[in-house]
Amino acid sequence: MEREKLESIKTTLDVVCGKWKGIILLELVGQTLRFNELKKKLPDASHQTLIKQLKELESDGLVDRKAYPVVPPKVEYSLTPYGKELEIMLEEMAVWGRNHRLKKEHRETS
Amino acid sequence: MEREKLESIKTTLDVVCGKWKGIILLELVGQTLRFNELKKKLPDASHQTLIKQLKELESDGLVDRKAYPVVPPKVEYSLTPYGKELEIMLEEMAVWGRNHRLKKEHRETS
DNA sequence: CGGTATCCAACGTGATACTG
DNA sequence: CAGTATCACGTTGGATACCG
Numbered sequence: 001m002e003r004e005k006l007e008s009i010k011t012t013l014d015v016v017c018g019k020w021k022g023i024i025l026l027e028l029v030g031q032t033l034r035f036n037e038l039k040k041k042l043p044d045a046s047h048q049t050l051i052k053q054l055k056e057l058e059s060d061g062l063v064d065r066k067a068y069p070v071v072p073p074k075v076e077y078s079l080t081p082y083g084k085e086l087e088i089m090l091e092e093m094a095v096w097g098r099n100h101r102l103k104k105e106h107r108e109t110s
Numbered sequence: 111m112e113r114e115k116l117e118s119i120k121t122t123l124d125v126v127c128g129k130w131k132g133i134i135l136l137e138l139v140g141q142t143l144r145f146n147e148l149k150k151k152l153p154d155a156s157h158q159t160l161i162k163q164l165k166e167l168e169s170d171g172l173v174d175r176k177a178y179p180v181v182p183p184k185v186e187y188s189l190t191p192y193g194k195e196l197e198i199m200l201e202e203m204a205v206w207g208r209n210h211r212l213k214k215e216h217r218e219t220s
Numbered sequence: 221c222g223g224t225a226t227c228c229a230a231c232g233t234g235a236t237a238c239t240g
Numbered sequence: 241c242a243g244t245a246t247c248a249c250g251t252t253g254g255a256t257a258c259c260g
Contacts (some may be wrong), residue, residue, distance in 0.1 A: 008207030009132040009200060015210065017127040019233070022119040035242060046234045051243065061213065072241040073240085082213065089206055090119060092199040097118030100125065103171065103192065129253065145222060156254050161223065163253095182221045183260080 012089075015060050018053045020045045025083065026090050028063065032078040062086065122199075125170050128163045130155045135193065136200050138173065142188040172196065 016022055020042055027033065027041050039050060054077060057063040062083035068074040079086075126132055130152055137143065137151050149160060164187060167173040172193035178184040189196075 004208070005204045006133050006136060008204040008211065009136055010207070011211050012203040012207035013127060013132050017123060022123050023116050026116060026119055049233055060210075061217075075242060085206060085209070089199065089202040092202050093122040094115045094118040096195060096199055097120070097122035098114070099195070101118065101121050107171075159253055185222060
């Protein structure tokens with residue numbers, strides 16, 4: 001197995017492996033959301049965990065943060081062109097995860 | 111965004127997000143390895159961290175563990191048919207991760 | 221050779237309170 | 241509304257030592 005491939009996988013996992021990052025990215029596919037809208041979609045994520053993860057995603061170049069100089073503040077998050085390239089991978093993850101849960105249920109009821 | 115899709119992504123991340131899991135899975139694509147062989151391929155992973163992660167992957171149904179009743183012990187790890195379905199996703203992760211690193215280097219040298 | 225048992229440090233997540 | 245600061249806590253990964 002080529003060394004570079006291994007590194008690439010680690011890199012991807014590093015970027016995507018926050019408790020809510022996969023979901024954040026998926027929510028942002030195809031739409032721009034304000035912080036509060038995003039928060040409503042992730043009711044189980046705490047306020048500043050969400051902020052932290054958004055900041056990490058931003059500094060990794062996946063998410064674009066646009067702050068409007070108004071009162072009260074308004075901040076919009078969206079995917080960068082680059083973050084959009086993750087969509088294929090997210091789809092694959094969704095497909096596999098669905099099967100995994102079905103299989104798990106099957107194991108537990110058999 | 112459909113609720114089920116979000117759950118599916120979380121499920122997948124739960125399974126794949128160990129420090130070495132992605133790499134372990136990738137190494138096992140297409141080949142069966144003994145514990146020691148695997149260990150040699152992951153020189154930076156500690157002995158029982160590796161064991162822990164293998165156990166988790168096993169209980170998640172991704173990895174098959176085959177122990178031969180011989181002395182000294184011989185244990186072989188391989189992907190289950192089910193684990194093999196991850197291959198597509200791993201490939202996508204490798205592709206994206208490669209781009210990510212290239213972009214990062216570009217940012218840092220510009 | 222492969223695995224277990226403890227114990228510990230580091231990190232990620234979350235609760236709460238406060239700011240502009 | 242969005243973000244920061246501080247602190248507490250659980251989980252994860254790793255070091256060490258020991259077993260079959």
